[in-house]
Amino acid sequence: MKAKNKNKKWTATRILLIAGPLCFVILWLLTPSESAFKQSNTWQKMTEPGSLSNAHRQLENNCAACHTPVQGVKTSNCIVCHANNESLLQRQPTAFHASISSCVECHLEHQGVDKRPTKMDHEALATIGLRQLNSGSTETENYILREELLAHTNGRIAPHSRITSKETVLNCLACHANDDRHFKLFGQDCSQCHATDKWTIPEYRHPSATSMDCAQCHQAPPSHYMMHFKMISARVAGKPHARVDQCFQCHQTTSWNDILGTGWYKHH
Amino acid sequence: MKERERAVVTGLVVLMLVVWFGFIFHHSPRFAGSFWGGMLGVSGALLMLVPLAYLIVKRIKWFKSHVTKHVSMRTLLAWHIYAGILGPILVLLHTGHKFNSLLGITLTTMTLIVVISGFIGRYLMNRFSTEIREKKALLKELQGEYQQVSDQLAGTSQVGTVLLPFRGILGQLTASLFIRDLPTSPANVTVASPYTMMRLSESIADVEYAIKTHETFKKWFGKWLKFHIFVSVILYLLLALHVWAAIHFGIRWFTPWYSSTSYYSQTLENGTAKSRLRSLENSQQTESSIAAANQFSLYFGNLFKQHWRSLVVIHGIRTTVFDYTGIAAEIGQPNSNYSRAMQALQQVDPEYLGNGNLEKAFWINVYNFGAMKMAAEKYPVTSITDPKISDGNPWGIKNILIGNGQYSLVQIEREILLKKFDDPRIVFAVSCAAVSCPDRTDEIFSAEKIDQQLEDIVGGLLSNSAKGLSIDTQRKVITLSWILKADRRLFGDGSDEGLLDFARYYTTAENRNWIDANRGDIKLEFFTHDWGLNDIALADKKD
Secondary structure, eight states, rough: OOOHHSSSSHHHHHHHHHHHHHHHHHHHHHHOOTTTTHHHHHHHTTOOSOOOGGGGGGGGGGGGEETTTTTTEHHHHHHHTTEEEEEEESGGGGTTTTOOOOTTTTTTOOOOOSSSSBOOOOHHHHHHHHHOOOOTTSSHHHHHHHHHHHHHHHSOOOTTTTTTTTTTGGTHHHHHHGOOTTTTTTOOOOTTTOSSSOOOOOOOOOTHHHHHHGGOOOOOOGGGGGGIIIIIIIIHHTTTOOOOOOGTTTSSOTTTETTTEEOOOOOO | HHHHHHHHHHHHHHHHHHHGGGTTOOOOOOTTHHHHHHHHHHHHHHHHHHHHHHEEEEEEEEHHHHTTTTTTTHHHHHHHHHHHHHHHHHHHHHHTTTOSSSHHHHHHHHHHHHHHHIIIIIIIIHHHHHHHHHHHHHHHHHHHHHHHHHHHHHHHHHHHIIGGEEEEOHHHHHHHHOOOOOOTTOOSSOSSSSHHHHHHHHHHHHHHHHHHHHHHHHHHHHHHHHHHHHHHHHHHHHHHHHHHHHHHHOOOOOOOOTSOTTTOOOOOGGGOOOOOOOHHHHHHHHHHHHHHHHHHHHHHHHHHHHHHEEEEEEETEEEEEHHHHHHHHHTOOOOHHHHHHHHHHHHHOOOGGOSSSSHHHHHHHHHHHHHHHHHHTOOSSSSSTTTOOOSSSGGGOOOEEEEEEEHHHHIIIIIIIIHHHHOOOHHHHOOOOOTOOOOOOOOOTTTTHHHHHHHHHHHHHTTTTTTTTETTTTTTTTEOOHHHHHTTTGGGGHHHHHHHHHHHHHHHHHHHHHHHHHTTTEEEEEEEOOOOBOGGGGOOOOO
């Protein structure tokens, strides 16, 4: 069988090699240019490493909306749509977006429809800040500042294992002043105790339920400094002569609303 | 040599399959685009181009004649094989087991197919030939034996009687179940019997079948080379497409010379990002504090306007007043202007208000709000000095909560306002909710209008002969508001002359003329400051 085919000019392989591309070219020329497979984004979609998040769904077929050829995802592409996001900029924790001018470190796309394209990375924030100080010239204040800040990051041990030394360079109050539950009594160095992924400190233990030192950490709400205290609060708890600094007379460590001897008091 | 090569390459192919198969357990979506992922990808791809050398040299005569003088085909083949298996291993590591895009999946599949087809073709193909040879030898042996037995039994009736019933298809299938040999036949001797014949014929059938299968496989796998080349062509095309796409959409770890900025070091045009880390923080703090200060102004302004009442007479003195009953009613209501103003205050960090008119207006308004608050909280009171509010010094109570702490009135006036702003008009603006304090319009101080507002308020008071400036032309005594006495050091050098200079500037033209005409003879006295609350409810009843 093989011997026969060798003599013939038209082996199956040769026919395929010629007819295949020929058919392809003819079909390509025949189909209209609006057809789906002739759009460049359809071909580009074949290289898509994962679908866009729900928020960017409308850009599915518009790769150029975010991707500049060769340069990748440029910040200016993001700003075209997301400039002047009032609700973002007037809120203290996210006000830094006004001058951060770098988006891709925290905003990752192509992770699938369900994943939010935002993941706060405080280390990236510190890196960006240090980078922005890097003007190249050694003559400027920026250079000195950057050197000093880098001295804080390189080789320094972080105050605890839940934070990196780079993150300690950040000024927490710049964005989180309103999250300070300690009325500034614990100072401004939040990173001594807190981490950047969540506020709760796993090692924290509340003092004993029998402790009478509540006032050392807790301050009463404004109502307790007004007539409200004598007229309502103390009476409800059945302790008409209790003073405001004697929290333990009425309150327990289960909940502020769980009044000693009275049960759960539903406040207005 | 060949055996060792075979063992090594088999091991490498197994390694490749294991690396690929890890996708079941492991997935690193960001690795492929990272620096080390990129290095692996580039080196793997370069290695995958090396096999082309063997192809080119083998098929193009010019190359073959020139190259084989220095390097043998055998060596080139060895390179082809080793590069062709190491490259794919590196490339599979590069993927980080991320198989998401159509192109990526196809490329990986083609890589695996090319490697496996090459492996089978080179190392397993020759097995078939060996197998076939062995089986053919066995067949010959069996056929010989069969012939022998057949000859021995020829002419006997055994063959006929035993085998004849099993002629049909069903009989042929079940023959071995029924035909039994003589129980006394010894093990290793081929006894000539129908049973032996049957066994031999079955064996021959099996071997013939095996040979046929092997030959079919061999025929099909003979095409493996064409298949291997075909898939490689597709592989190289897809590889080129993949590299183009990566460059087109932006490589994270590489900046081409003609591209202005790399992926991760972009700054906006005009270098707006070149600012100090501290001033970065400053601008964020400032924005939010100013926003909160504006909120406070909004709500306090509403509160002020709603409860302001025009001139009435209290204790014989005409003064603008407020409806403190109304203000007190707003306390404790979460959505009232009062509560909202308090909330907004807590969001302000006064260090970031900018040292200008905005901060000035803010503090003056906060003072006024604080004074109102003190009276409203303890309402009904008749004065800010009421014992219900304080034990004599209401101005020292720290009851105003602003972002970074509790402030008292005296703190705001002295430590902040007067220290920061060298402006004596401030003491007139910080009204202490008293009858003798300057009259107010229904507007709070705003950053844009504060200068004019301050001029108006001082001018208004010093033109008011009941509580601001009163001239007794006969006794040549000018009675001034107590405010000028309490803070006299602010007005010029604090002497009577300083006070007069200040007063003459702001008072009416008529008064000014008199003062100028009689300068030198004037004696100063001061009104007794009426601390009664400027509450509309306290207005004198008309009898």
